[in-house]
Amino acid sequence: xxxxxxxxxxxxxxxxxxxxxxxxxxxxxxxxxxxxxxxxxxxxxxxxxxxxxxxxxxxxxxxxxxxxxxxxxxxxxxxxxxxxxxxxxxxxxxxxxxxxxxxxxxxxxxxxxxxxxxxxxxxxxxxxxxxxxxxxxxxxxxxxxxxxxxxxxxxxxxxxxxxxxxxxxxxxxxxxxxxxxxxxxxxxxxxxxxxxxxxxxxxxxxxxxxxxxxxxxxxxxxxxxxxxxxxxxxxxxxxxxxxxxxxxxxxxxxxxxxxxxxxxxxxxxxxxxxxxxxxxxxxxxxxxxxxxxxxxxxxxxxxxxxxxxxxxxxxxxxxxxxxxxxxxxxxxxxxxxxxxxxxxxxxxxxxxxxxxxxxxxxxxxxxxxxxxxxxxxxxxxxxxxxxxxxxxxxxxxxxxxxxxxxxxxxxxxxxxxxx
Amino acid sequence: xxxxxxxxxxxxxxxxxxxxxxxxxxxxxxxxxxxxxxxxxxxxxxxxxxxxxxxxxxxxxxxxxxxxxxxxxxxxxxxxxxxxxxxxxxxxxxxxxxxxxxxxxxxxxxxxxxxxxxxxxxxxxxxxxxxxxxxxxxxxxxxxxxxxxxxxxxxxxxxxxxxxxxxxxxxxxxxxxxxxxxxxxxxxxxxxxxxxxxxxxxxxxxxxxxxxxxxxxxxxxxxxxxxxxxxxxxxxxxxxxxxxxxxxxxxxxxxxxxxxxxxxxxxxxxxxxxxxxxxxxxxxxxxxxxxxxxxxxxxxxxxxxxxxxxxxxxxxxxxxxxxxxxxxxxxxxxxxxxxxxxxxxxxxxxxxxxxxxxxxxxxxxxxxxxxxxxxxxxxxxxxxxxxxxxxxxxxxxxxxxxxxxxxxxxxxxxxxxxxxxxxxxxxxxxxxxxxxxxxxxxxxxxxxxxxxxxxxxxxxxxxxxxxxxxxxxxxxxxxxxxxxxxxxxxxxxxxxxxxxxxxxxxxxxxxxxxxxxxxxxxxxxxxxxxxxxxxxxxxxxxxxxxxxxxxxxx
Numbered sequence: 014x015x016x017x018x019x020x021x022x023x024x025x026x027x028x029x030x031x032x033x034x035x036x037x038x039x040x041x042x043x044x045x046x047x048x049x050x051x052x053x054x055x056x057x058x059x060x061x062x063x064x065x066x067x068x069x070x071x072x073x074x075x076x077x078x079x080x081x082x083x084x085x086x087x088x089x090x091x092x093x094x095x096x097x098x099x100x101x102x103x104x105x106x107x108x109x110x111x112x113x114x115x116x117x118x119x120x121x122x123x124x125x126x127x128x129x130x131x132x133x134x135x136x137x138x139x140x141x142x143x144x145x146x147x148x149x150x151x152x153x154x155x156x157x158x159x160x161x162x163x164x165x166x167x168x169x170x171x172x173x174x175x176x177x178x179x180x181x182x183x184x185x186x187x188x189x190x191x192x193x194x195x196x197x198x199x200x201x202x203x204x205x206x207x208x209x210x211x212x213x214x215x216x217x218x219x220x221x222x223x224x225x226x227x228x229x230x231x232x233x234x235x236x237x238x239x240x241x242x243x244x245x246x247x248x249x250x251x252x253x254x255x256x257x258x259x260x261x262x263x264x265x266x267x268x269x270x271x272x273x274x275x276x277x278x279x280x281x282x283x284x285x286x287x288x289x290x291x292x293x294x295x296x297x298x299x300x301x302x303x304x305x306x307x308x309x310x311x312x313x314x315x316x317x318x319x320x321x322x323x324x325x326x327x328x329x330x331x332x333x334x335x336x337x338x339x340x341x342x343x344x345x346x347x348x349x350x351x352x353x354x355x356x357x358x359x360x361x362x363x364x365x366x367x368x369x370x371x372x373x374x375x376x377x378x379x380x381x382x383x384x385x386x387x388x389x390x391x392x393x394x395x396x397x398x399x400x401x402x403x404x405x406x407x408x409x410x411x412x413x414x415x416x417x418x419x420x421x422x423x424x425x426x427x428x429x430x431x432x
Numbered sequence: 433x434x435x436x437x438x439x440x441x442x443x444x445x446x447x448x449x450x451x452x453x454x455x456x457x458x459x460x461x462x463x464x465x466x467x468x469x470x471x472x473x474x475x476x477x478x479x480x481x482x483x484x485x486x487x488x489x490x491x492x493x494x495x496x497x498x499x500x501x502x503x504x505x506x507x508x509x510x511x512x513x514x515x516x517x518x519x520x521x522x523x524x525x526x527x528x529x530x531x532x533x534x535x536x537x538x539x540x541x542x543x544x545x546x547x548x549x550x551x552x553x554x555x556x557x558x559x560x561x562x563x564x565x566x567x568x569x570x571x572x573x574x575x576x577x578x579x580x581x582x583x584x585x586x587x588x589x590x591x592x593x594x595x596x597x598x599x600x601x602x603x604x605x606x607x608x609x610x611x612x613x614x615x616x617x618x619x620x621x622x623x624x625x626x627x628x629x630x631x632x633x634x635x636x637x638x639x640x641x642x643x644x645x646x647x648x649x650x651x652x653x654x655x656x657x658x659x660x661x662x663x664x665x666x667x668x669x670x671x672x673x674x675x676x677x678x679x680x681x682x683x684x685x686x687x688x689x690x691x692x693x694x695x696x697x698x699x700x701x702x703x704x705x706x707x708x709x710x711x712x713x714x715x716x717x718x719x720x721x722x723x724x725x726x727x728x729x730x731x732x733x734x735x736x737x738x739x740x741x742x743x744x745x746x747x748x749x750x751x752x753x754x755x756x757x758x759x760x761x762x763x764x765x766x767x768x769x770x771x772x773x774x775x776x777x778x779x780x781x782x783x784x785x786x787x788x789x790x791x792x793x794x795x796x797x798x799x800x801x802x803x804x805x806x807x808x809x810x811x812x813x814x815x816x817x818x819x820x821x822x823x824x825x826x827x828x829x830x831x832x833x834x835x836x837x838x839x840x841x842x843x844x845x846x847x848x849x850x851x852x853x854x855x856x857x858x859x860x861x862x863x864x865x866x867x868x869x870x871x872x873x874x875x876x877x878x879x880x881x882x883x884x885x886x887x888x889x890x891x892x893x894x895x896x897x898x899x900x901x902x903x904x905x906x907x908x909x910x911x912x913x914x915x916x917x918x919x920x921x922x923x924x925x926x927x928x929x930x931x932x933x934x935x936x937x938x939x940x941x942x943x944x945x946x947x948x949x950x951x952x953x954x955x956x957x958x959x960x961x962x963x964x965x966x967x968x969x970x971x972x973x974x975x976x977x978x979x980x981x982x983x984x985x986x
Contacts, residue, residue, distance in 0.1 A: 019958045030961045099563055100972065110524050132508060135761040135775075137751075141956040142556075142768040146583075147626065174953050176583060176769070177640070256628070287751070292628050294766060309501060313533045313564045316504045316511045316526035327515035327524040328532075330508050396971070398559060405498050405767050407559040409961055409968065 016044070021399075021408040023098065023392045024054040024355060026300025027141065027162045027169075028401035028408050036414045041393065048163040057357060059416055061374040061387040068381045073419065073427075080350075080369045080384045081431035087348040090114040091337035093361065094372075095311075095319055096302040097354040097421040098397030098410060102310035104425030105352060111429050113324035115346065117337035118307040119359065120299070121320045123265030125332045127297050128318050129273035136280035137287060139259060139294035140403035145169045146176040148184060150255035152248065153206075154279060155190035155216050156263040159197035161298055162402075166197040177257075185255070187248055189223075189240075190216050191266070209248070211238045214269040217278065223249060224282040227289075252282075253289055263298035300402030302355055309400050309407075338362050354388050354421045371424050374416075389418035433474045434459045434467060435915065440479030440894065443861050444486065445870035446883035450862045456484070458890040461915040465886055479894055482909060485865045486884050487546025487891030489872035492666075492696055492731050493813040495536055495568060496550040496575065497561035499743040499773035502763050503530040503814070507741055507777055509759075522924055523569075529740045529777075529814045537569035538924045539820055544893030544908040547930065548819075549876060550575035551615055551666060551696060552745045555582070556768040558609035559964055562932065566975050570918050572891075574876070574933035576666045577609040578745055580616035580648045581623035583769040584950055586641040595654055596940075602655040603939035604947070608963040612876060612933050612980065613663035614656050615696075617745040618670060619645035622772045625748035632748065634670050634680050634687070645670050646687055653691040659937040660982030662877025664692030664729065669701045672749040676705040678714025682721050690727050694875065697733025697812040698722075699794035706849075709785055713850055715796030722801050729875055730801070731808035734794035734825055735787065736817035741777045744815065750774020769954065780817070788846035792839070796850060798829055799857045804866040808875065823906035829859040830901045877980050878933060890915035929974040936979050 014037040021030035025048065032055070033045035039059050043052045064076035071079075084090055092105055095118040109116045118124070130136065144151070151170065158165055175181050186198045186206035190213060198206040211219050215238035222237045226249035235242050252258050260283055267275060279295065286293035299305060304319075311319040317330035329335075340346035341364045349368045351361035357375040361368055361382065368382035373390055391397035392410030397420070400407050435458040442454045457464050467473075494500050504511070511526035516535045518524035525532030531539060540548060548568075553561045553575040565573040579585055579602065588598060602614060620643060621632040627640050634646050653665040669684050671677035681701040685693070695701070704712035722728050739758075744750050747764045751774055754762045758779040766772045780787040794816070801807040809826070813819040828835050832855075839852055847853075859867075873882025880888045892912040898904035907922030918926050944959065951959040969975040 019960055021957075021961055028957065030957050103567070107523075110518055128505070131505060131761075131763070133761060135506065135757075135763045137764045139766045140768045142770070142954070143626070143766045145956060146769055146954055147766075169956070176587075176954050257626070290628065292626065308505075309560070312501045312504050313567060314523070314525070316530070316532040317508055318505055323518075323524060325515075326517045328511075328526060329515075330511075396967075398563065398968075405554075405557050405560075405765070406957065407557075407563065408957065409559070409965075 017411070017413055020413065021392065021410055022051045023303070023399035023408070023410055025050045025162055025164070026402040027165060028406055029164060029168065030408060034413060039414060039416055041413065050163060054355065055393065057373070057375055059374045059418070062418065064386045066384055073386065076384050076386050077424070077427045077431050080428045083348050083367050083369060083383060084112045084428070084432060087112070089324055089346050090348040090350060091340055091346040092116050092350040092352060093337040094119050094351045094353040094359070095307040096356065096359065097352055098303065098391035098399050099306055099310055099407065100397055101352065101354055101391065101421030101425065102303070102307055104422040104429070106310060106314040108425050108429045109323045111432050114350065115322045115335045115337055115340065116311055116319055117335060118304050118319035120265060120302060120304040122336065124299060124304060124308065126264040126267055126273040126276050128332060130277040130280055134277055134281060136295050137283050139296055140405050141169055141401070143294070144259055144296065145172055147257040148259045149178060150185040150251055150258040152187045152189065152252065152258065152260045154220065154260060154262040155213055156266040156298060157191050157194045158261070160194045161263055171201050185251060187251070189219060209240045209244055211240055213267065216267070217275040219245070220275050220278045220282070224278055224285065227252060227282055227285055252286055252293060253291060255293070256291060258286065258293040259296050260293065261296040261298055265299065298402055300400065302359060303399060305400035305402060305404050309404070341366055352421060354390055371421060374418060386424050387418060388421050388424055389416055394418050395420045434471065436473045436476040437484070437892070438476055438478050438480070440482045440484035442484045442884060443865040444884040445862055445866045446873070447885045456884060458912070458915045461890055463884060463886050463888050463890050477910065481897065483861065483895040483897055484884065485893050486869045486882050487893055487911065487913065488544050488868040489876065489882055490540070490545055490548040490810065490819065491808055491872040491876050492551045492810045493548045493819055494550060494552065494743055494815070495548050496565035496573065497553055498557045499745070499775055500530060501564070502773070503741045503743045503775045504532070506761060506763060506775055510739060510741070521927055529818050533564055533567040534569060537571050541570040541911055541913070541919050541924060542922050543820070543822060543906060544895070544911050545571065546891040546911070546913050547572035547881065549573065549612070552617060553577045553609055553611060554745065554767060554771045555605055555609045556770040559968065562610060562964065562969060565932065566969070566972070569927045570913055570930060572930035572933060574612040576613035576615035576663070577606055577611035578615050578617055578771050579605060580619045580652060581621065581771050583623065586620065586623060586638065586643055589643045589647060589651065590641045595651060595658070597943070598651050599655045599659050600939040600943040602652065603659045603937040604943050606661070607936055607939070610932065610934050610964050610969065612935050613661060613666050614652060615666040615668065616648060616652055617668040617771070618672065618748055619648040621645065621670065621748045622745060625751070625772065626766050630748065630752065632670060634683055649684065649688060653688055653693050657691055660984065661935055661937055662980070662983055663875060664694045666694045666696055668696050668746060672700050672746055673753060675703045675711045677701050678704050678717055681718060685721050685725050685728050688727070692727050695728060695730040697810065697815065698730040699733045699735065699790065699797060699816070702793050702797060709845070711786055711789060713789060713793045713796060715793045716800055716851065719797050719800030722806060723803070729806045729808070731810040732794050732797055733810055733812035733816045735780050735790045736811060736821045736824065737780045737782045737787065737791065738817065739779045740814045740817055741775065742815040743773065743775045745771050745773055747772035747774040750776050768956070782842045785843045785845050788842035789849055791842065792846060792850035792852045795828060795835065795852055796855070799855045804863040805871045805874070807867065808872060809867045823902045826864055826905045827900065827902035830864065832856060832858050876933070877935065879980050931976045931978045932969055933978050933980060935982060937982055
């Protein structure tokens with residue numbers, strides 16, 4: 014048995030790299046600094062070691078040949094999931110380019126809410142270390158932050174020391190929308206977060222009023238979707254009084270129509286505050302299942318985020334039309350490649366089209382795919398790189414055990430070569 | 433394989449060869465002596481009447497790192513105008529203002545470039561910079577690591593740590609980030625912006641650290657020299673784009689006290705406040721100062737008219753300029769107590785007085801700096817214009833009548849505010865070879881590159897003489913990279929992977945003890961996970977590292 018320290022996690026999105034794990038053969042146990050997300054993800058056992066075609070165990074070569082055959086016969090393949098490390102995503106891009114596929118990250122429909130706002134007006138954002146050292150006010154909009162990332166408060170808000178705050182326990186925490194599911198946001202000295210609850214679909218209205226109040230516009234209504242105007246007025250004053258306020262949201266949690274307009278409203282409010290003689294930054298939450306990695310690699314390889322089509326011989330981006338689930342459902346796509354190296358519970362969408370699944374060992378299917386190739390998990394079975402939620406820091410993932418499973422990149426490159 | 437390049441007219445300033453007809457031999461990627469009689473030639477290229485130069489080197493181009501990818505994400509409408517089709521040997525992508533990585537490599541190679549250096553690698557974002565550059569085919573690459581607004585350095589200065597400690601930190605960071613140079617951007621200004629300061633002049637103090645940009649420049653330029661790094665401190669100065677910044681820039685040159693210093697995209701730092709529009713050219717004064725201060729080098733950062741996007745570490749100045757965003761969308765970021773970035777699309781217009789004069793100021797500087805070994809051809813891609821405009825820029829430098837024809841088309845008030853029409857200088861082919869090859873290789877500190885001498889790596893560009901220099905330089909007949917033919921008639925015919933150029937200056941191990949404490953207390957990752965290992969560059973089998981020598985360390 015070996016013990017490995019300072020293990021970075023590709024699962025939680027916040028780039029924790031202080032885990033200690035014990036490896037005994039193929040068994041992994043998180044012994045220090047685990048959490049509800051990382052511990053099960055690291056400890057997931059290896060069950061499949063062999064590729065399958067039509068449910069029968071075959072050699073990797075045969076599975077790769079079968080995958081290539083399906084892709085060669087396809088008029089419009091889609092590559093969904095796209096949950097893997099940087100090299101795996103490079104493999105996705107090469108395969109998509111060669112086979113004329115659509116590349117579609119599984120979280121893109123959520124992330125689209127951010128991309129639409131970004132590509133229409135932009136934003137001012139910050140990263141984790143700035144929050145840890147500078148943030149004196151955190152406004153959390155429409156997300157249960159500790160549910161999203163269990164160790165967020167412990168690592169980035171209630172850290173004992175910071176460079177620019179005398180006492181981190183004095184940071185102000187405000188929730189608008191969803192209330193917190195636990196007490197992680199309660200400060201070390203027992204001060205509870207301010208919570209102004211409202212329904213998700215009311216967030217656009219609430220944020221519009223908040224932005225208006227920040228800009229000293231007169232609001233006649235006294236109650237905004239269940240929140241007293243005076244409470245929102247107080248938040249506006251707090252944002253303007255803060256030296257380094259941060260407004261955070263999770264695009265994936267905003268499940269209502271045109272949520273991109275709320276992201277835009279919030280981002281424009283942050284810009285407004287920066288014109289009022291103080292600083293303020295946005296902080297989008299994401300980074301799960303390799304979504305930032307997918308968008309980054311697709312970004313530098315094609316110049317577009319990870320919902321792009323290559324069947325014209327060059328990349329085309331459309332955040333709506335190239336939704337792989339819709340394309341499978343309406344018959345525009347005829348082969349699915351599902352890439353998911355992190356999460357066995359994240360199974361491919363139901364489809365009657367041929368499916369090639371390149372996924373973490375242990376994935377269970379209601380319908381056996383035509384081809385299943387189990388791959389190693391980046392950061393456990395092989396080294397690699399993954400992006401943290403703030404989209405700036407790529408963490409170096411370690412190889413922690415010798416499972417013999419191929420990496421996503423090895424499998425996808427083999428399929429691409431076989432085309 | 434032994435290749436013979438027969439009878440070309442050779443411009444190789446590194447060897448003092450200026451337009452002589454020569455025959456060159458290449459074997460195993462490098463230039464070799466003429467073979468003994470009877471040795472078989474595997475492949476001969478008849479280059480009689482052709483112009484030979486080494487592969488061009490762009491010493492300042494934003495080709496790798498987070499802000500470039502933000503720029504890509506921000507402007508899908510720009511990419512749609514320039515789709516790049518895949519072929520049997522090349523990958524698809526998009527071009528124009530901020531091309532995809534593969535397209536970047538192909539288009540540089542198709543203009544005869546064989547190396548490019550990313551000038552703004554944030555230490556915390558260095559992995560991304562290298563990963564992006566790893567997906568740029570054909571070109572060699574490398575980069576300058578950004579310091580000067582990082583809280584660690586500013587804490588050292590406030591704590592009055594000695595120069596030796598700073599040298600160790602700089603050397604350690606260069607190793608951790610796999611860099612070949614050190615850059616400072618708006619010295620201390622990116623940090624000051626986080627404390628809500630909106631400008632920072634050369635002697636203005638950071639309100640928290642009480643440190644000035646002048647002090648930062650002094651310690652970093654000293655560190656770079658003392659640890660033996662050949663590329664001088666690469667400086668993006670204070671007050672980018674601010675009318676009147678010419679005085680700050682002159683003071684920066686004068687004030688560094690003879691230490692080697694490279695001033696980048698100096699055009700953006702050469703503005704006066706005269707005239708009806710309170711915006712005037714400081715080009716002549718800047719050129720005169722460069723001519724006088726032999727320790728100073730500069731690249732121009734020429735602007736050319738059209739749509740582009742600006743991506744800079746200088747979020748203080750980018751935020752101040754966001755009102756000029758065209759189209760009207762922009763991004764600013766504070767980054768990891770390390771630095772920041774700002775991304776603002778720009779459309780430079782010849783009928784806009786300021787843009788027109790910026791264009792003229794850049795050209796004035798090119799033409800008034802006497803020593804071609806101390807001035808470099810850049811547009812600060814993509815900030816002044818995309819790199820694909822270089823052939824046009826070369827024509828502006830080499831062809832006075834063309835230049836004056838262009839000058840006659842720009843905003844009339846700008847024409848009155850520039851001396852450009854009275855400047856007769858036309859660059860020679862040898863001078864262009866210095867700016868884009870020999871001088872760049874020397875400045876970056878590259879051994880065995882930028883030269884056609886025996887022993888050097890065989891990066892070669894072959895052009896057909898044409899009085900229209902734009903046509904000549906946009907479509908080389910042949911380009912060889914490490915002796916392999918990669919471009920014929922301006923089109924990629926073969927791809928390969930270039931190397932990553934770095935230096936490995938020494939540092940005292942004790943520096944890491946303090947860094948470890950700092951990372952544990954304030955950062956969001958372990959110091960061990962921060963450092964980039966060699967195998968991160970080489971493990972995919974495509975990348976390689978080439979370590980260059982240092983100056984004698986005192």
